[in-house]
Amino acid sequence: MNNILEVKDLKVSFHTYAGEIQAVRGVTFNLKKGEALAIVGESGCGKSVTSQAIMRLIATPPGEIKSGSSILFDGKTDIVKLTDKEMESVRGSEMGMIFQDPMTSLNPTMKVGAQITEGLIKHQGLSKQAARERAIEMLRLVGMPNPEARIDQYPHQFSGGMRQRVMIAIALACNPKLLIADEPTTALDVTIQAQIIDLMRDLQEKTGASIIIITHDLGVVADIAQRVVVMYAGKVVEQGSVDDIFYNPQHPYTWGLLRSVPRLDNDEKEPLVPIEGTPPDLFAPPKGCAFAARCPYAMEICLESDPEIENVSAGHSAACWLLHPNAPKVERPVEVGGHHNG
Amino acid sequence: MLRFILRRFAYGLITLWVIVSLTFILMHNLPGDPFANSEKLTPEARAILMKTYGLDQPIWIQYGAYVKKVFSLDLGVSFYYPTRSVNEIIAGTFPTSAQLGLFAITIAVIVGLTLGIIAALNHNKSWDYFAMFTAIVGVSVPAFVIGPLLSYYVGVKLGILPPALWKGPEYWVLPTITLSFTTLATMARMMRTSMLDVINQDYIKTAKSKGLSQITIVFKHTIRNAIMPIITILGPLTVNIITGTLVVEQIFAVPGMGKHFVQSISTNDYTMIMGLTIFYSALLILAIIITDILYGIVDPRIRLSKGGK
Amino acid sequence: MQTVAQEKFKPISKDQNAERVVRPSMSYWADAWRRLKKNKLAMVGLIVLVVLTILAIIGPFVQPYSYQEQDLVARNQAPNAQHWFGTDDFGRDQWVRIWWGTRISLFIGITAAVLDFTIGVLYGGISAYFGGRVDDIMQRFIEIIYGIPYLILIILLIMVIGPGVFTIILALATTGWVGMARLVRGQILSLKEQEYVLAARTLGASPARIILRHLIPNALGVIIVNATFTVPGAIFAEAFLSFIGLGIKVPLASLGSLLNDGVGSMRNFPWRLIFPSMVFSLIMLSFNLLGDGLRDALDPRLRK
Numbered sequence: 001m002n003n004i005l006e007v008k009d010l011k012v013s014f015h016t017y018a019g020e021i022q023a024v025r026g027v028t029f030n031l032k033k034g035e036a037l038a039i040v041g042e043s044g045c046g047k048s049v050t051s052q053a054i055m056r057l058i059a060t061p062p063g064e065i066k067s068g069s070s071i072l073f074d075g076k077t078d079i080v081k082l083t084d085k086e087m088e089s090v091r092g093s094e095m096g097m098i099f100q101d102p103m104t105s106l107n108p109t110m111k112v113g114a115q116i117t118e119g120l121i122k123h124q125g126l127s128k129q130a131a132r133e134r135a136i137e138m139l140r141l142v143g144m145p146n147p148e149a150r151i152d153q154y155p156h157q158f159s160g161g162m163r164q165r166v167m168i169a170i171a172l173a174c175n176p177k178l179l180i181a182d183e184p185t186t187a188l189d190v191t192i193q194a195q196i197i198d199l200m201r202d203l204q205e206k207t208g209a210s211i212i213i214i215t216h217d218l219g220v221v222a223d224i225a226q227r228v229v230v231m232y233a234g235k236v237v238e239q240g241s242v243d244d245i246f247y248n249p250q251h252p253y254t255w256g257l258l259r260s261v262p263r264l265d266n267d268e269k270e271p272l273v274p275i276e277g278t279p280p281d282l283f284a285p286p287k288g289c290a291f292a293a294r295c296p297y298a299m300e301i302c303l304e305s306d307p308e309i310e311n312v313s314a315g316h317s318a319a320c321w322l323l324h325p326n327a328p329k330v331e332r333p334v335e336v337g338g339h340h341n342g
Numbered sequence: 343m344l345r346f347i348l349r350r351f352a353y354g355l356i357t358l359w360v361i362v363s364l365t366f367i368l369m370h371n372l373p374g375d376p377f378a379n380s381e382k383l384t385p386e387a388r389a390i391l392m393k394t395y396g397l398d399q400p401i402w403i404q405y406g407a408y409v410k411k412v413f414s415l416d417l418g419v420s421f422y423y424p425t426r427s428v429n430e431i432i433a434g435t436f437p438t439s440a441q442l443g444l445f446a447i448t449i450a451v452i453v454g455l456t457l458g459i460i461a462a463l464n465h466n467k468s469w470d471y472f473a474m475f476t477a478i479v480g481v482s483v484p485a486f487v488i489g490p491l492l493s494y495y496v497g498v499k500l501g502i503l504p505p506a507l508w509k510g511p512e513y514w515v516l517p518t519i520t521l522s523f524t525t526l527a528t529m530a531r532m533m534r535t536s537m538l539d540v541i542n543q544d545y546i547k548t549a550k551s552k553g554l555s556q557i558t559i560v561f562k563h564t565i566r567n568a569i570m571p572i573i574t575i576l577g578p579l580t581v582n583i584i585t586g587t588l589v590v591e592q593i594f595a596v597p598g599m600g601k602h603f604v605q606s607i608s609t610n611d612y613t614m615i616m617g618l619t620i621f622y623s624a625l626l627i628l629a630i631i632i633t634d635i636l637y638g639i640v641d642p643r644i645r646l647s648k649g650g651k
Numbered sequence: 652m653q654t655v656a657q658e659k660f661k662p663i664s665k666d667q668n669a670e671r672v673v674r675p676s677m678s679y680w681a682d683a684w685r686r687l688k689k690n691k692l693a694m695v696g697l698i699v700l701v702v703l704t705i706l707a708i709i710g711p712f713v714q715p716y717s718y719q720e721q722d723l724v725a726r727n728q729a730p731n732a733q734h735w736f737g738t739d740d741f742g743r744d745q746w747v748r749i750w751w752g753t754r755i756s757l758f759i760g761i762t763a764a765v766l767d768f769t770i771g772v773l774y775g776g777i778s779a780y781f782g783g784r785v786d787d788i789m790q791r792f793i794e795i796i797y798g799i800p801y802l803i804l805i806i807l808l809i810m811v812i813g814p815g816v817f818t819i820i821l822a823l824a825t826t827g828w829v830g831m832a833r834l835v836r837g838q839i840l841s842l843k844e845q846e847y848v849l850a851a852r853t854l855g856a857s858p859a860r861i862i863l864r865h866l867i868p869n870a871l872g873v874i875i876v877n878a879t880f881t882v883p884g885a886i887f888a889e890a891f892l893s894f895i896g897l898g899i900k901v902p903l904a905s906l907g908s909l910l911n912d913g914v915g916s917m918r919n920f921p922w923r924l925i926f927p928s929m930v931f932s933l934i935m936l937s938f939n940l941l942g943d944g945l946r947d948a949l950d951p952r953l954r955k
Contacts, residue, residue, distance in 0.1 A: 607806065
């Protein structure tokens, strides 16, 4: 088995005053050992919820992982079926997680050292002293200068970038097989972003951990990931290797995403094109394709039923009616690999 | 930190001075004078009395003399009990009030925090509703309704506990419950809100993602952080407890300072009212300064920042 | 691959498509009201308050007595057909007196809250908006006032100006606005930095306009919640004053003075305590429930 993670038909809903929000509506993807996978999409597309479901961090209630979902970890354990107690021994030791905002994800009233050693003491049964030494080693590993002194400081004494390094040290302290990073660079300065991404790539090589990185920054995707999952309105609309997604995208939403960010690999001056409109209301998802209302290529069928996932090539698939043999041939926009027509 | 403490004390002193002046001004504009009630006084005797209390002097001299006396900790002599100084009366009655107040605040903190924590951990379940219903009743029904009811039904009708006075442990129970009730309820509500706030923080998610057990998360991460904002309201709550003693001592005939204060209002005992007002105010200001400092000590973000605020 | 009829693959026109994008948008207030309506306890509080207010208005006219009319023959009666809530030492009808008292207590509570609100919003708004030296001086002043225990100050004030409905309101307002001013200042300081205020300023809006049109409406949620809690606070303070002998003077009645009478005659005539404490507690409870509900409904952080 060389898949560390197999997510199959994951459905997550939140029950609120106003009704049920279907945040994730049947997501399927695999993650190979040692691979870095990026999940991209705009805010509210369900990418964070998916990552938190993998860690079982969805608060229930109001959240609920629907039956029929499965998250097979390391070929043997179905995360969805574990008891809370069993889950505790998986979290932190087998999987670690980094969150978006390093300013709020560390406990403000606890020394960073204690925040790193907690997990070590629990999962690896280390003595306080041994855990402390390991924590210092971890801090050094994540590039913290003077770790022996920094370990006894409180989070507010660190800068944002340094805090994110501490978070990475916490997440990797027990040598997890899987690291989930939920927008780890969004809240940081641009220069710091690059450092954190470099650090994560470096650590992945050293530890051999698999990574899921949630982001809406395609630059980050190109830097670190080998594979990409594109999500829209709680569903996977396209997935493939980084090359597939960047050079041979199939879904109009992916085209839209690619056209909305500047690209350095293209000589021509091209205007950035925003995706018009807003994502659908997940209280009442549309019957057809969720993207149809914003899609410039929408057809009648798109409003009536949801397209199935079609394989484009090995490891590359997309869910779009344009892939149907009966569909009219649509010329892909030039910026995302379409042909020049003069 | 030291600068912060000094600054707080400086403000405390200014506030106190404002209170002393205000008390002085207000008392000198009171309708009637302290001897108005004793109609038998001849004008001569009255003049002598005015002189002994310095009431015939120009107001500025009286003010200067008063401020000087207050800050040298002499609160003057009671008009009503001319043989006793206000200081003596405070010395005689304050320990009882302090005892009652301390009991009440201890109970309020322990029970209030526990209720709040239980409610938050069982958010939107029956324990939560139960705790919050108790708390909201506690906030809504004032001590001067609960006190007499307890005194009558538990004290007189059931006869389990003494309905009044302050002579030993069994006498302490009803006044303490009465006095702590509102504060306890406020505490429980605050703690619940604060806990719910912390539970939704990112760092709790981090703690969970480390695979810590529920108990560790609750005790090491949630409660510790949730208590921080509670410390800031301890000051105002102590103030409530202290003013509450005015009522509770009245209801249960506890021979404390509050009873004297209420009495001095009805007897127009100027010096007594002024003296006790200033003493109460000093106490309350001190309570607020102490909670501020306490907060500074407990919260590393304040403790370790240089130069106060 | 599914088989789908060929004509389904006709592209749809842009206009036709755009219509389907519509999703219900809800204004802040409509959304808050919807959330409040779902909160059963808060709605119960609101309904009880409405009922009590109506009773306070019409209650005294239902019975043929006035609040001060004495009837020494009918002293200390238990509740009966003539006197629904019984009578007091002087044979005054308790039903009339309780609703009259409710009227006065509500009046005191609401007026004090309105005054607190007005002074607090003005003071806090000005202090936060101008910032710098103005803010510094205004805040030093507040820090001094804030240290003064308000009940003690109220006691002193009332001793000087004498008890009465308006003096109680005045005394409450003198001390009550401080908390509101601090709250408003805090709210506005955090809002001030946001882009839309900057935008308004760049467009040349005057300070007054920015405060009234932009800052206050956005801080209003928290302010309303605080005001809701001020009303029971003021009612409580009035009752406290009555209890230590500085409240409304007879023959006028407030809930506080009725409670105080009730406590005195509890052993022999328990109904004299029971009825006013029920009304009093119901008012306090309802305001607290409503305040809690409003807080939950208006808190933007809880908005989904």
